Amino acid sequence: MLREALDHGSVLVGGEPGDWREAVKASGRLLVAVGAAEERYVTAMVRTTEELGPYAVIAPGVAIPHARPEEGARRVGLSLAVLSEPVEFGSKQNDPVDLVFGFSTTDSDAHVELIQALADFIEKPENTEALRGASTVEEVLQVVERSEGDA
Amino acid sequence: MILKSRLKEALNAQGVDHILDVTDASAASGQDADLIFTSDELAPKIRNKKAKVVIINNFTDRSEIRQKAEQAVAELGG
Numbered sequence: 001m002l003r004e005a006l007d008h009g010s011v012l013v014g015g016e017p018g019d020w021r022e023a024v025k026a027s028g029r030l031l032v033a034v035g036a037a038e039e040r041y042v043t044a045m046v047r048t049t050e051e052l053g054p055y056a057v058i059a060p061g062v063a064i065p066h067a068r069p070e071e072g073a074r075r076v077g078l079s080l081a082v083l084s085e086p087v088e089f090g091s092k093q094n095d096p097v098d099l100v101f102g103f104s105t106t107d108s109d110a111h112v113e114l115i116q117a118l119a120d121f122i123e124k125p126e127n128t129e130a131l132r133g134a135s136t137v138e139e140v141l142q143v144v145e146r147s148e149g150d151a
Numbered sequence: 152m153i154l155k156s157r158l159k160e161a162l163n164a165q166g167v168d169h170i171l172d173v174t175d176a177s178a179a180s181g182q183d184a185d186l187i188f189t190s191d192e193l194a195p196k197i198r199n200k201k202a203k204v205v206i207i208n209n210f211t212d213r214s215e216i217r218q219k220a221e222q223a224v225a226e227l228g229g
Contacts (some may be wrong), residue, residue: 093208119211123211
């Protein structure tokens with residue numbers, strides 16, 4: 001399920017965004033690139049993260065920034081920016097972040113299964129470690145594919 | 152959202168009767184609840200006189216959530 005949600009266009013490896021804002025934007029631009037969201041969704045992702053603080057950081061080193069469906073989401077979409085330079089979101093427990101999953105959905109129910117699959121993926125440290133060790137988009141996609149093959 | 156489904160799993164596994172609601176920090180402050188599960192950052196913003204606030208660090212980690220939910224529910228009973 002995750003493997004279908006991600007493709008070459010929605011994954012970035014080796015990003016050096018400098019700060020959390022740029023990291024969130026990078027993950028958002030990937031959603032725009034694959035047609036999952038409009039340009040304004042990227043701005044909304046940054047604003048939502050500002051409002052909610054480091055709430056998007058859900059596990060050690062992992063953030064899932066998103067905005068509301070009406071803020072420019074076109075469909076359920078997932079992107080991933082693997083950062084070579086981690087950034088601080090202000091999360092005492094889970095900073096610094098180097099895996100940024102951008103997320104969009106058109107309604108609150110459409111995304112439940114995908115988010116579940118993503119949470120199950122992130123829960124396993126061997127998955128996040130393998131992503132951090134990946135140096136190409138192809139390797140990232142293979143990590144995801146392998147994890148789902150095992151499930 | 153992730154936390155909600157993880158909590159549901161944990162509470163069902165323990166056979167605890169429960170109603171789960173997802174709210175923001177200000178709504179949670181006025182919520183009539185026994186327990187409020189949240190992150191380290193949002194916890195200080197929740198001013199609920201009745202509910203016990205439980206901090207979850209990793210929202211994807213079933214064992215952390217199960218353990219903390221078990222303990223919190225046990226303390227309620229006692």
